[in-house]
Amino acid sequence: MAIVIAGLFIGGVTAFPLETEIGWLINNMHMLPNAVQTWLSSIYLALHNTNNQYPYLAYGTDWLAFAHLVLAVLFIGPYRHPVKNSWVIQFGMIASIAIFPMAFIAGGVRDIPVFWQIIDCSFGIICMLPLYVAYKNINELTALYAKQGITVPAI
Secondary structure, X not given: OHHHHHHHHHHHHOOOOHHHHHHHHXXXXXXXXXXXXXXXXXXXXXXXXXXXXXXXXXXXXXXXXXXXXXXXXXOHHHXXXXXXXXXXXXXHXXXXXXXXXXXXXXXXXXXXXXXXXXXXXXHHHHHXXXXXXXXXXXXXXXXXXXXXXXXXXXX
16 A cells, blocks of 8 residues: 555656656656657647646646545555455556556547557556555455454444
8 A cells, every 4th residue: 555655646746846857857868768758858848838828737737646645645544444445445446447548548639659658557557566465465354354253344
């Protein structure tokens, strides 16, 4: 759970200063493949121009960042009481799987390069791994409780 919480928190905090972060990346990306350099330069230019002309559009990414932080808080429940909050793990696993159609459908519609869509999909895989382990452990713990006659109260 700590991995998922940390990932969501970092994803949220880093979504606020996008133009600054992408600016830093393009100034330090000499080691990246040319396709990635070109893509990041294009993103920076779009962010820079949009922020200069339409700064209120960044408010949308502020809400994206906020959503990440709120979701991180959601996973504190299974961290503290895994059996009582197993539904949160299921929710996270469903969301991890849903990243794939979202990335490929929206990415195709928005002309996002395939290599970037695959990077986005990797977050679904990275998140799914600890969630699956947690889900498996919760099921084992639930079975152990049942075997011992222990009832876990509902939330």
